[in-house]
Amino acid sequence: MTEENPLKLTLEHYQRSLLVLESSSSSQLSEVHALDILMVRDRLQEIIDSHSQLPPDLLLEITKFDRRLKKRGELIAKLINLVEWRNLLKPDPEAWWWWFPTRWEKFDWLWNALSITAITISLSLIVDTSTRLLSAKPDTFSTLAVVGQSVMTLLAGGGALTKAGREALEKILIALSIPPRFWQEISCGLAWLLMLSLLGLNAGLPRIAVMMNQDGMEDIEAGRIETAAANFQRAIALKPDYAQAHLNLGMIYEELRDFERAIVQYEIASNIKPTNEAERQAVLQAYSNLSRRKILDQNYSVAASVILSGLDLIETEPNAASDPQPTYELLKNLGWTRLEQGRLEQAETILQDALKLEPQSGEAHCLLAETFAAQGNEAAAIASSRQCMAYADSLNPNEDALLGQAQERLQEISR
Template identity: 35%
Template structure:
């Protein structure tokens, strides 16, 4: 009878050892097989040495499976239901300790810290994507990182999740004493991926900014505003995007929003943003606010003194000088205004060749300055240039062109 019990024990244990995906029934059959061995050990004097050595060998192998059994089986529930005596040690299997297990508390703490940081990053990144409006890229980014984070958190913090993760680790042959370190590694990998995603937000914002520029040039202004706002939600400190959005708001005549965006853009020390904000102040007859911005714009572009300038630099130099002349005119400093405007016209006459649409402003302003200084005939020449080259899409030039027509009609009579 004992030989049969030993053989059954051997078979059940052997099958259990080679199977990674075991069931409760298989574990229970191994433990019951060991019960039958114990029933045959009532009189140890009647047991041969060979049988004893075999039982000891099998028990050693059973103890080596302690972690797998403890992980998968409901030992406490079974002990209660079957009224198992405390002397039946195989029903009370304890996982053998490893020196590295002494540091499990540290790895657990680091895992919790990593997951907490990951959740904070997920909330931050998701908020940035969603605040710019829904879209395929935004939805994909939010859903993918949220699902990945929830899976990692569930696998570490919930009972069902821990069992699933530990079963997976067991299938991959990872030793049990390395499980806590592995869980920390997974949480750290998640945290690192989220950090990399957050670090890439400025590049993603640049993509939306570039697309916004394309849509702006195609006069798709609503779509351009949407792209710029999404870019700002991803990278709030991107001065270029704030400037582009300000320019678009100015295009659609929303001056208050344009000023707000230009103010945000000048934090990035963009010279043209200083200039354009100053121009909006001049439209409101606020020369004091404008002049300081114009000198700041000039200080940010020291290369404008060079002889060889790009088209953008020529335009900016013209705009700064023209707007300074405008500011001095509003301050009734007519001599300074005339010098600035004549300098703007003289140094940027080549702007006609690059089809810049607002170079007539200096003529319009100079005509007004000449009238104030008692030179009506010279003013008529400038009014003619103002009317000839003016752009009615520019609010101030459209107004000045109307004045120019009146002046020219009177002068021709």
């Protein structure tokens, strides 16, 4: 037998196998037929590799046969589980005939691209969520949430992108008897499921912020000031535009006499555009508190600007008249500001308008008494001082000093 005989015999076997593959329907073919032609192609490749040079006519014939085999690649992939046979025989990656894709596998590039997209989005969500959860003092919930979502992303990312991850995922899928043609789709589905879960968590952060703010309010009632501040900080981290939490944190700082940080929180809250009634009330309260701090700091022009901005907000609200308290607070502070600026007529008018909204307001009566006294209207000052004594609360730091002035004025009259 000559040296070329093994090659010619193998080519003949290759040709016969191709004819069977091309002439038979898929129902007539078996796994044996598909495996036979692949192993014949293996033997042919061994002979080709053992020859330093082959005649051009034989090379052309082999090329034609290979084209015919490639046309039936999808059928072969359908007849046999190529993944299992590759794991068993360990063919050379260059042996393309062992790597025919199924109809489903032709779209593996699309599933991989979608997986990468989902994982990329998931990573950005983790960065955003983790930053917000950990920007305040971490607690058990925030730590577990960050760790949990990071582990899930690593698992999904490893399964979709790394060789070790894919191999681990394949073992699981094989154990579950899931056909290989669906593996890429499953990997993609897991990546998107993770992404949607993280989107849900991210979207739910504002609701968690509301719970944190409520916890902070309960802490205040129980006297746990530091814990309350931590809860308000967490609420702000989860929902940066949360006016109520900024306001509450500012009030905590003010109670701790950290006035600079209190002002910062009031300024942030007052610059938030409210989307509901609760937020509107918080923003207006922030305007009131901020203007009061500016008055106490003798920064009267800024105080007036803050108050007028708050009144503008009230004018844009159709239901503002149903709750006169915010308007009263701002008018009272504006009257106070004008009094300190020496604009006494304006102060009198504004304070009278405030008292129309809250006739039993001790602070407004006290301020009006000081305004009348500055105008030299003793009779009106005495009358307002009596109202101040009747309604003012000495437990209120702002009213206590004014109450003392009213008492002195009335005592002088009685002498």
